[in-house]
Every structure is written in C-alpha cells, then in structure tokens.
Amino acid sequence: MSTTLTRGGPATGRTPGAEPSRRRRVVATPGAWLVWGAVGIFLVTLLGVVGSVLVNSFGTQWFDSWMPNGYTLQWYSEAWSEYGLLAVIITTLEVAVAVVALSVILGVPASYVLARQKFPGKKIVYLLFLxxxxxxxxxxxxxxxxxxxxxxxAGNISGVILANLVPCVPFVIMTMTPFIEQIDPSIEHAARMSGARTWSVFTRILAPLLLPGILASSILVLVRTVGMFELTFLTAGPDSNTLVVALFNSMNAAGIRAQQTVDSMAVIYMSVMMILLVVALRFVNPTQLVSQVKEEQTD
Amino acid sequence: MSTASRPMARVGKPTGPLLRHRLADRGINARLLLLVPGLVFIVMLFVYPFLYGLTLSFQPMDGGGPFDSYRRFFEDSFQSSTIWKTLKLAIPSALFNVLASVPIAYRLRGKFRGKRFLTTVLVIPITLGTVLTAEGLLNFLGPAGWFNRALMSAGVINEPLPLINNYWGVFFSIVISGFPFAFLLILSYLSGIDPSLERAASTLGADWKERFRRITLPLLAPGLATTFCLTFVLAFSVFPSAILVGDPTNTTRVISIAAYQAAIEQYDWSFASAIAMIMGVIEIAVIGLVQLWRSQFYVGSTGGKGA
Structure with a gap:
C-alpha cells in the first residue's frame, strides 16, 4: 500500500484528500486488476476442486449435467462401513498424537541448546536437523x-509413528529455535542468580514462556502428520493405515466401488483437516512462520 | 566464582576443573546433553537408514557388480527416462509457482482488508494434500466436469479439453498445492524487507520499476532461491497425483513411481535404494545450482525483524 501512496509524489501529497484518491488508484491500475484476477482464478479453481468432491459425495447420479439428479447420504454410510473408517480415524489420531508428543519431547530440548549456545560442530548438527x-x-x-x-x-503402527517422526522432530526444532532465541536470556540469568537449578529454570521460567511456541509447532506437526502420505504409505500395514493412505488406496483401486464412496471419504478427510486447520489458525499466523512481519511500519 | 576457586582447585586436582572450564569456554558443557536425544534419533532414523540404503544400492539382489543397480537404471530407457519426465514436470511448475507469486505478493504485501482471510484460504490447499487435490481435479477438470462444461456452454470449445490423466493434470495438482506455499513464503520474505528502504529510494526519485529492480529484487533473491528450492523439492517428489491424475504408465511415470514400484511391487530394495539415491543426487544438484545463483546476490540483513 505504501507504493501507491508514494507513487503520486509531491503532487498528491499527504493532504486530507489523499485517502479517497488512494482507493481510486488501487481500483484503476491494470496491475491490480491482473493480480486480483489471478487470485480470483486460483480461488475459483480451488472452489471447483473442493466443491465438486463435496457435491459428488452427496449426489445420487451425476453424469452429464451441472448438478446431480438427487441427493442422498447413503455414500457416507457405505464408506463408513466398507472402509472401516472408525478404526482408520482412531489409528490416524493415535499416530498423530504420538508423533506430536514424541517430537516435542525430542525436539524442544535440542532447539533450546541450538538457540542459546555456541559449540563446536554446531553447523553440522544444524545441517543434520535441516x-x-x-x-x-x-x-x-x-x-x-x-x-x-x-x-x-514396519507394517504396524509403531513403524508409522517412527517414520513420521523423522521430518517432525526437525520441524519442531526449526520452528522452536527462533522462538527460543527471542526470549530474553536475562530472565533465565536472573532465575539462576536467585538460586534456581536447571530443572526449575525449565519448569518455572522456560515452560510457561515456551508454551505458545510449543502449542503452535505441535499443531503444525499434527496437521502435517495427518496429511503425510508418502512415509505412512511406505511403512503402514493393513491395520495401520491412516486416513490419507486409506483414501489413496480406495482411489487407486477404483472401479470396484462407486466413485461417490471415495468422494465421501475424501470429504471426511477434508473435514478432519479443516477442523485441525481452524484450530491451528487460532494459534498460528501463516505469514509469520518464516520471519516476523513488521506490521507497525507498513502503513 | 570460577576465578576464586580455580587456583585452589588446581592445587588439589591438576586438570579436573580446569579442563571443565576450558571446555565450557568453548561451549562444551552439561547443557549439550539436551541435544543428545534429538541427535540420537536423527542418527538412528535418518543417517543410518540413508547409509544403509547407500550400501544396499551397491549390493544388487541378483548378485553382480556393485554398480549393477545403477547400470540397470541408466541402461533401461523405461527407467532412466523418468528423470527427464520428472524434471520436465518439476522445473516448469516450480518456476511457475515462484514467478506467479512474486507480483501477487508484491501487490498484496501491505495491509488491506481481508488479508487474514486470503492467507487462510490459501493455506487450505496445503493442508488438503495431493491425494484430495487429485480427487477434486478428476471431478472438476474431467470431461464432464464443471470446467469443461462451462467452457463448452460459453462456446469457447466444442469438445472437452483433455486435462486429466496426462501431464497437465499433474501440473495443475502441483500448482494447486505448491502455489499457496510459494506465495505465503514470498509474502513473508517481502514483509521482512524494511519498507523505509523503498521509501528512501522513492525520495531519491526512483519509480516503482527501478525500486523493484534495485531494492526489492536483490533483497528478495535469497528468499526466491529458498522458495524455488522448497517448491522444486515438493514437485520433484510428486507421487500420489502422478498416479491418480497423471498417466502413470507413460508420460507422467516420474522417478518416485519407479522407486516405489521397485520397492513395494518387486521387493527389490537394492534397486529401489539406488533410485532413491539418484533422486537425492539430482535434487542436491538442482538446489546447489540455485544456491550458486543466489550467492551472486547481496547476502545479509534485509532490514526486517528476524529475517
């Protein structure tokens, strides 16, 4: 926005009339139309992709028309019983919770050291986690x-958990290290000066300060694990499929069952992801994952 | 406290505490033990499997010389052409994702109403994952899907465009899951550039083209390189959508399908590991080239906080 403000130069200036002229400019420039057009096309495609899955999962028959002939819930009950979705969802949650807990336990102490201390071989360790x-x-x-x-x-739930931990532990480390760096070390020094031991510094000073960061990265790990296809696919056995692998298997073995059961399963997967996403976005701002946004200066 | 106790300790135990302090000065102390669990984990489940796979790739299942798995891959054109097919898919789509993101993010980097909403909507495809995107694309872009139907009723085309079960299906699937990712990364890199630098340039009379070329682009170059690498890696390992919306037996038989078939369908772990190693080498080569290009540009702070 600052570009449009300054582009006018001294002629338009920062007079009280600058506000409406700025708004008109944004609407008028062809560049803005192009950008919003591209965003619009992308969003329409996205809506079409998600919407057609959603509509098909409720439709009775849908061949050569804009919308299905009628609507039904039968595909959901079919998908639920045929794919044993309750067991699959329970497995998915078990895997996700275990991965989150273990990756926080393994990752947070390591990121504390990486954030606070210089030591020989730090670059190698960092590369190893990256x-x-x-x-x-x-x-x-x-x-x-x-x-x-x-x-x-492999072939059972422990293999799935172990495989999913491999990208998740480094992910926790990489998100927690900058978070710990921004906590003022003098707080810890003060606690140590007052006689606190390492353990009580951890539990009474660091843990409360770290909680928002841990929460944010564990939600991201949760989303990643539920959505992780390749590693689960390679290590899962018949009883340890997660939702996304079950979805892939049912799609890949198409022709046996109605397309709509696959779609209704996709909708169930999508709603699980959406719930997680809504929860995640309450805690995490996506643009702040890489660097801190300098909000107060971008007028 | 150490200065007071050191001389006395030196009398009692000549090296003990002194060594500890000397190590502490170099950053080796008990706190490093916190690193051990994570490090052991990575070594056991990442480094060891990787080395194991590397040695396995030199031990072909059906005997033969150490390089037989690799020779088999490169001599069989059905296998070795997967490299070219994957690159043909991954490089254009990653470039598209990055290049389309730059103008859009540049335009949208300021504050405006609905920014939070837009970023939220853009995170959705990342979380949907490729499997669901594939299913949606099959429905949406298929011959009887909404897209072809709309074009046909508008009179633009007479026959449905073949957009699924070929190269383009996979391309779209990479764009749908990769573009938001690239956009959000570039948006955050752009927000990390101190806006006062651009204001200073415009005070000195630079128009927006010059400001973009001389201020924003050089500061953004490292971010662009990182974003390209990450989207390239995502696109290079495209697997589910290449099978589901692609043409997995012919034009979109990407290298990950070759690796998967060797591992899960033929149980030839040696050959599969060899393919995985080849994949890794190609990725590292591309990332290395990009980083080399990046090193030609300004390296340092972008003026933004934490960037």
Missing amino acids: LPIMMPPITYGIPLATVLYKFHL
Missing part, C-alpha cells in the same frame, strides 16, 4: 522403510 525437512519424504522414506522392515518395526 536435511530431513529439505529432502522429500520419498527419497529417505524408501531406505527408512527398508531398515524398519529389517527390524520388524
């Missing part, structure tokens, strides 16, 4: 699945 995030899951997923099968850990 690699699993930078690498796509399928690249390390195949060797990881090999190892997990070798030790008879």
Whole structure:
C-alpha cells in the first residue's frame, strides 16, 4: 500500500484528500486488476476442486449435467462401513498424537541448546536437523522403510509413528529455535542468580514462556502428520493405515466401488483437516512462520 | 566464582576443573546433553537408514557388480527416462509457482482488508494434500466436469479439453498445492524487507520499476532461491497425483513411481535404494545450482525483524 501512496509524489501529497484518491488508484491500475484476477482464478479453481468432491459425495447420479439428479447420504454410510473408517480415524489420531508428543519431547530440548549456545560442530548438527525437512519424504522414506522392515518395526503402527517422526522432530526444532532465541536470556540469568537449578529454570521460567511456541509447532506437526502420505504409505500395514493412505488406496483401486464412496471419504478427510486447520489458525499466523512481519511500519 | 576457586582447585586436582572450564569456554558443557536425544534419533532414523540404503544400492539382489543397480537404471530407457519426465514436470511448475507469486505478493504485501482471510484460504490447499487435490481435479477438470462444461456452454470449445490423466493434470495438482506455499513464503520474505528502504529510494526519485529492480529484487533473491528450492523439492517428489491424475504408465511415470514400484511391487530394495539415491543426487544438484545463483546476490540483513 505504501507504493501507491508514494507513487503520486509531491503532487498528491499527504493532504486530507489523499485517502479517497488512494482507493481510486488501487481500483484503476491494470496491475491490480491482473493480480486480483489471478487470485480470483486460483480461488475459483480451488472452489471447483473442493466443491465438486463435496457435491459428488452427496449426489445420487451425476453424469452429464451441472448438478446431480438427487441427493442422498447413503455414500457416507457405505464408506463408513466398507472402509472401516472408525478404526482408520482412531489409528490416524493415535499416530498423530504420538508423533506430536514424541517430537516435542525430542525436539524442544535440542532447539533450546541450538538457540542459546555456541559449540563446536554446531553447523553440522544444524545441517543434520535441516536435511530431513529439505529432502522429500520419498527419497529417505524408501531406505527408512527398508531398515524398519529389517527390524520388524514396519507394517504396524509403531513403524508409522517412527517414520513420521523423522521430518517432525526437525520441524519442531526449526520452528522452536527462533522462538527460543527471542526470549530474553536475562530472565533465565536472573532465575539462576536467585538460586534456581536447571530443572526449575525449565519448569518455572522456560515452560510457561515456551508454551505458545510449543502449542503452535505441535499443531503444525499434527496437521502435517495427518496429511503425510508418502512415509505412512511406505511403512503402514493393513491395520495401520491412516486416513490419507486409506483414501489413496480406495482411489487407486477404483472401479470396484462407486466413485461417490471415495468422494465421501475424501470429504471426511477434508473435514478432519479443516477442523485441525481452524484450530491451528487460532494459534498460528501463516505469514509469520518464516520471519516476523513488521506490521507497525507498513502503513 | 570460577576465578576464586580455580587456583585452589588446581592445587588439589591438576586438570579436573580446569579442563571443565576450558571446555565450557568453548561451549562444551552439561547443557549439550539436551541435544543428545534429538541427535540420537536423527542418527538412528535418518543417517543410518540413508547409509544403509547407500550400501544396499551397491549390493544388487541378483548378485553382480556393485554398480549393477545403477547400470540397470541408466541402461533401461523405461527407467532412466523418468528423470527427464520428472524434471520436465518439476522445473516448469516450480518456476511457475515462484514467478506467479512474486507480483501477487508484491501487490498484496501491505495491509488491506481481508488479508487474514486470503492467507487462510490459501493455506487450505496445503493442508488438503495431493491425494484430495487429485480427487477434486478428476471431478472438476474431467470431461464432464464443471470446467469443461462451462467452457463448452460459453462456446469457447466444442469438445472437452483433455486435462486429466496426462501431464497437465499433474501440473495443475502441483500448482494447486505448491502455489499457496510459494506465495505465503514470498509474502513473508517481502514483509521482512524494511519498507523505509523503498521509501528512501522513492525520495531519491526512483519509480516503482527501478525500486523493484534495485531494492526489492536483490533483497528478495535469497528468499526466491529458498522458495524455488522448497517448491522444486515438493514437485520433484510428486507421487500420489502422478498416479491418480497423471498417466502413470507413460508420460507422467516420474522417478518416485519407479522407486516405489521397485520397492513395494518387486521387493527389490537394492534397486529401489539406488533410485532413491539418484533422486537425492539430482535434487542436491538442482538446489546447489540455485544456491550458486543466489550467492551472486547481496547476502545479509534485509532490514526486517528476524529475517
């Protein structure tokens, strides 16, 4: 917005009349039309993609018309019983909660050290934690699945949890390190001066300050784990499929069942993700994940 | 306290406390133990499997020399062409995601009504994941889907466009899940650039083109490089949508499908590991090239907080 304000130069100036002229400018420039047009096209496509799944899951028959002939809920009950969705959802939640808890336990202490201390080999350690995030899951997923099968850990829920931890622990570390860095170390020094031991510094000073950050990164880990396809797909057995893998399997084995049951399962998956997302966005601002936005200066 | 106790301790135990203090000066102390659980975990579940896969890739299942798995991959054009197919899909789509994001993010970086809403809407496709996007694309862009129907009733086309089960289906799926990701990253990089720099430039008489080219773009270049790398990695490992909305036996048989088929369908873990290693090498090569390009630009603070 500051560009449009300053572009007028001294002629328009910061007179009381600047406010309406700025609004007119934004509407008039072709660049703005182009940008909003592109955003609009993207959003319409998104709506079409999500909407057609939603409509199809409720439709009776839908072949050559704009909308289905009639509406029904039968596909949901079919999908629910045929795919054993209750068990799948329970597995998904078990995996997600276990991954969140373990990655916080393993990640937060490490990120504390990375944020507070310089030590020899810090760059290597940092790189080691960064690699699993930078690498796509399928690249390390195949060797990881090999190892997990070798030790008879894959093919059940423990294998799925272990595999999902691999990108999640580094993710917690990478989001928590900048968060800890911004906490003033003098608070800890003051506590130590007053005789607090490491443990009580952790529980009574750091934990309350870290709680918002831990909450934010664990919600993101939760969303990631529920949506993680490749690693779960490579390590899951028949009883340990999560929702997204069950969805893929049902789509890939198309032709046996009605398309609508697949769609209704997709809607169930989508609603689980939406609930998580709404909860997540109450705690996390997506644009602040990379760097802090300098809100007060962008007028 | 250490200065007071050190001489006395030196008398009692010649090296003990002194060594501890010397190590502490270099940053080695008991606090480092907090690093151990995370480090052990990464070594056991990331480094070890990776090395195991690397050694396995040199031990072909059916005997033969150490490089047989690799030779098999490169000599069989059905396998080795997957590299080219993947790059042909991943580089254009990653470039599109980044280049389309820049003008939009540049325009939308200020404060405006509904910004929070827009960013929320854009996060949705990231969380939907590729499997759901694939299902939606099959419905939406299919021959009887809303998109073709709208174009046909508008009289733009006579026959439905073939948009699914081919290259374009996978391309769209990468754009839908990758574009919001690239946009949000670039938006946050742009917000991290101190706006007073641009104001200073405009005070000195630079128009918006010059401001963008000489101030914003050089400061944004590292962010662009990182964003390109991340979206490229996402696009390079495209797997579910290549199977579901693509043409997995021919034009979109990407390298991850080859790796998956070797591992899960043929149980040839050696060959699968070899393909995974080839994937890793190509990714690192592309990321390295991008970082090399990035190093030509200004490196340092962008003036924004925490950037």
